[in-house]
Amino acid sequence: MASTLMASCSSIFGAKNKSSFASCFSPSIRAHSFRKHALNKVLAVMAPARSPRSPSSTGSVKHAMTMTEKILARASEKSHLEPGENIWVNVDVLMTHDVCGPGTIGIFKKEFGQNAKVWDREKIVIIPDHYIFTSDERANRNVDILRDFCLEQNIKYFYDIKDLGDFKANPDYKGVCHIALAQEGHCRPGEVLLGTDSHTCNAGAFGQFATGIGNTDAGFVMGTGKLLLKVPPTLRFILDGEMPKYLLAKDLILQIIGEITVAGATYKSMEFVGSTIERLSMEERMTLCNMVVEAGGKNGVVPADETTFKYLEDKTSKNFEPVYSDDNARFIQEYRIDVSKLEPLVAKPHSPDNRALARECKDVKIDRVYIGSCTGGKKEDFFAAAKVFLASGKKVKVPTFLVPATQKVWMDIYGLPVPGSGGKTCSQIFEEAGCDVPASPNCGACLGGPRDTYARMNEPQVCVSTTNRNFPGRMGHKEGQIYLASPYTAAASALTGYVADPRDFLL
């Protein structure tokens, strides 16, 4: 029953895909419309309902679940559940920021009462990060709204900022919410984390269920600590092979999104396993899970392991219990990728699935490069860019904007030596390469923002960016052209003034 359904799903997805997902994966560029047409047949708004089981499938198969299913089962206090079920989930952490926080608070007060108290003052993390270093009055007012609420509710985790002129003068301020959540130990294996931001899926790197929700849902969670969620089926991505030294996790996720399209994972969970994944650092795993939403995915997960536990050692003292997919868990589709065969990629305007080889875009003249955001503004992202600048020794040919995600990242850029540089810090390497001075940590121009946002694209220019979306107008100007890329590719492009392949500098 269920297995036939899975088989039929596989055949729909896999009929033309299976051949391209053989063990030797070659990143051919498919006709976009062909892919889209094939997927149109199977796109469902909701996860496919499971048919009733035959008696022969009970027993050991009955309890086989994927990681995502197990996390949700535990959170809803059920011993077992299946994709398609609507369940009430206990939320471990709710995150909101300055853009959606005020709206969420408004709904919470309207629905639960002006004097209502949040369900748990220690489980809400409020992180101003989107529109911070701006003179926009409403933006500034929104941070004030957060502060008033946090004082009133005695919210334990509020990463406040008051002095906009000097971010370092604000000891509590962190920066980009998803990176702050990780760095402050709020991401823990096996838990449920919801946030009023689509890139909340970033935290799936820790082996937890993390997804984005709107203000109304968040207002509901604020009052009750629960949310009604539909259990997603899981797509499994098995990545093996030696990671080439010119590739980063950003290339891997651009590869996947390019293959399954921006709606390929709608209402589904994306699970990343394999020897390549096991060798990725936490920050690289975050980059991977961060862009799950760009494929329409509900959440992404990477199984927790020693790398995870080591990262968390100095960040949290809370107990957590990781879960892992059962051996015979059912996935609606499996994809195998040999990463050793991949090449540096970009996503061309105006869609994250408009995948192309970086080397085939070398004739695209660019006007600027942006390195920042939750996707590409972490410590390792800047170290990667520095590596390319160091290898080149030359100066950038276009304005190169650097926006560290958090205060910690900023400190690392200025304080830590880059391997192989003779003791230079990233900031020194960036200065020698002629990049802009690293800016105050925040979301910056990834999403445009108020007009005076640093590095906002206010003219129709061409930008190579380590961010996550390139839909029209994403960084400001509607006619702006954004090429999404890894930090290696972005740095290489800055050096040539064209979209560039980082192998030209790293090999």
Added chain:
Amino acid sequence: MAMAAAASAAAPAGAKPSFSSPATHAFLISRLRHEHSFPKRISSSYPTLASRSAPKPLSLRRPPRATTGPAETASAIFHGPCYVLGDNIDTDQIIPAEYLTLVPSNPDEYEKLGSYALVGLPSAAYTTPFVGPGATRTRFPVIIAGANFGCGSSREHAPVALGAAGSRAVVAESYARIFFRNSVATGEVYPVECEGVGLCKECTTGDIVTVELGVNRLVNHTTGKEYKLKPIGDAGPVIHAGGIFAYARKTGMIASPSN
């Protein structure tokens, strides 16, 4: 325990709901799972077909939030000129980031959001603005779109902007999940799915259409074509009530002041 605290903290005077026991949780789950069948309702303000040169959008207004009334149907009817979009219209195009400083739960700012609905669309491809210059509301009660409508950012400002502008229903080939969920939770706009593909290619902005949820049908009066819609299902009554909180109050999941 925290829920009880929320309940007891609710001000006794005035319309302040409180959230009750886990039993109502289970009830809400079962309600959301089973389909309702409601009597059909035809609006008294259903107009005659307007001529193309002077379209009069019918806005079948749902009852204001939090009123109680007879069990309303989710079989609403929307009629008027349609606004046609392609595939993968992301939430940045629906409401660009620079307008997200507007707080949707603030009534003045809610209206302002409406005035900026779909202002992020590339002007070359979309020559007719969704909201006319100087206007705060749209003359298009129905939006027709392709696949993956509402992809991208989770901003709830997106369905809010559409609803605040006066849009009543989107008829799309498929939706991105967060947008779909937000549309239902806020009750701002019906996210209806059409059967098959190609609807957005066969309709043109300005075509007069009627969307009838009760019979799952869209009629394009300008082209004469009819299209089958997928049933709005469990989402219908929630949107009709005015969103998830209003629905929960109306159906007794959350205690309302009159109880």
